[in-house]
Amino acid sequence: MREPRRRLDPADRRRELLQAAERLLRRRADGVRVEDVVAEAGAAKGTFYLYFPTWDDLLEALRDELFARFEALAPEPVELDGPVDWPATLRRIAAAYIRFNLEMEGLHDALFHSDFARNRPVPVHRGGPARLAAMISAGQEAGVFAPVPAGLTARMLFAAMHEAADAVREGADRLAVTLALDALLHRALTPEIDP
Amino acid sequence: MREPRRRLDPADRRRELLQAAERLLRRRADGVRVEDVVAEAGAAKGTFYLYFPTWDDLLEALRDELFARFEALAPEPVELDGPVDWPATLRRIAAAYIRFNLEMEGLHDALFHSDFARNRPVPVHRGGPARLAAMISAGQEAGVFAPVPAGLTARMLFAAMHEAADAVREGADRLAVTLALDALLHRALTPEIDP
Amino acid sequence: MREPRRRLDPADRRRELLQAAERLLRRRADGVRVEDVVAEAGAAKGTFYLYFPTWDDLLEALRDELFARFEALAPEPVELDGPVDWPATLRRIAAAYIRFNLEMEGLHDALFHSDFARNRPVPVHRGGPARLAAMISAGQEAGVFAPVPAGLTARMLFAAMHEAADAVREGADRLAVTLALDALLHRALTPEIDP
Amino acid sequence: MREPRRRLDPADRRRELLQAAERLLRRRADGVRVEDVVAEAGAAKGTFYLYFPTWDDLLEALRDELFARFEALAPEPVELDGPVDWPATLRRIAAAYIRFNLEMEGLHDALFHSDFARNRPVPVHRGGPARLAAMISAGQEAGVFAPVPAGLTARMLFAAMHEAADAVREGADRLAVTLALDALLHRALTPEIDP
């Protein structure tokens, strides 16, 4: 009658829990409980804590995985034949970011607009700002971006991108938002202006 | 043993509760409970619910008050003698915003990086983005700002200002942040760039 | 703006409170609060307690009044010309009781099927059982009722009447219930049976 | 300092909670709280809600159990050798009912004269009236009871039994009450009366 205890490879079990949590959090950012996750994953409550010390650790693992997925999806450009077109790359990344952000559904709020987000800030080396800063620096070295402070500017522009995605999520026209964001990124970094 | 009952004018009692909550939330954004607030305010638990149906209603009242205070502190410019210098006004507001934001201490996180912030979004007509949009439009009419979309750009720039303040809060050098923000605002709006 | 304090003759004020409570309790037996009553009566909360030491005292006053009304509505028969027809009187009273009971609406549950009913039992001299006992005794003296113990029998028969009314309230056919009750009353008291 | 956690089979834990509640409610029908029950049962508050969604669900479980106990104590008669003596059976059940009722102590009020009793009426198929109706029908088929309406009469007679028990509880002489009840039951059902 009762399911026998399912012995799994730890890595598999962990993945099942993460996937279960992701499925549920996509549907609703709020009100997903440990109990729901283990039910969805076909595990027992205590098992959860063998893999994640706390609920927030699960969220952190989920966030890490999403960052990894985004990096795979929008990889750093490499100079294969000829130099990189940094402004175009930036536009491409911005569009990819918005798309990715929207595809997250409830996950987005759970991970980025929640008490969790406050209690576990994204480590500086991960996440969008760091990548953006690297791109800005690269573009500056290539002479296509103005000499603004790369770290701080990246951070502010990333916040702007995030906000742009939120605007679309709240119903703003996606094309208009993308254009406005592209304009902002262009203006923020173009060298054709007196400092 | 028992404190005598303090009968106050409702407006006073409400203010005392708000002030008590503000004091506690400044110290720690997290873990302040109704019980703590009434203890701090010298009131009984039931009294709280006479003035605020739920905890989030208290936070909302607090947020409203902060907006009002900021508006008093950084009022809209008026054309007294001669036209307004919109770019300078913008810089002034940005600096005021960062200062104000930092002075909020724990309140900032409790009101703007929390589940509350998600569940009770700032009404569009209140808050920074709306004011910023109005300023951008005014500057555009005066011909000193580029014809970027005012609403979306305001929203993104406000996010950038917010992020700038967070950066200072996390230890970034305040002057550097202010300069980077000013540069961003300038570049985002200056008409000296071809679209 | 504010209603001035309405000074009333104490008896009037008390009556207004009682009537307000009756109105509300008819609508819903449950969940009527002191606050609702004073609002309905146009009085202040504290005023309630000038007239009724506790909520249960209000209910008791209401119950007393209902008893009085029932007694006025179905008065004891008097021997005007010729002897009283006790069995017919009993049937009449039973029908009147059911009618009255149904007309009470929510009051019935509030007064007779509630914690109040348990905490404040009807004083023995008031209420149905006492009157029923008097009628049974009178009928016994007139030789038309069997020599059953009047007090206990009255108590049990009154419970039966009450239950009959509840049955109608719950949807049983009123005529059928009345007939069944009449039969029970008749059989319980008729002398045409060996003891 | 802290008691070690007692892990029980759910059925056992549930039984312990029910027994603890029964013990307390026997002593006093009023003012027993979830907290009292878990203290008496040596469990934590949250444990209560693992087994009973609300306080009333506990009372309902208790009531179910009491019905079951009464049914075990006063089982339906079966025709072993010769026909059942229905009038005698009825007297036996009535006496058993009164005894059982008295043994309940505070439980009786908590379960049958309370807001709970109103909010969770006894399901028609359980409880005394249904059994009584079945007995009356059986006796009618055997020709030993008069052709009164079985369902309604059962309901009224059960109310009378209940009232008889209450009378004893309030101090009436138990023998006198039993005799008066037996007389009522006899008269209500005997065929020796013309309809």
Added chain:
DNA sequence: AATGAATGAGGTTTCATTCAT
């Protein structure tokens, strides 16, 4: 006699986390 702000005990319920098995 009247007001209505204040009280605080009470009860409900939820869930992340622990731990005995």
Added chain:
DNA sequence: TATGAATGAAACCTCATTCAT
């Protein structure tokens, strides 16, 4: 490694009653 019963700290909210005015 796995289980799932048990825990208990919160948080929520209600409302009869009190009492300063």
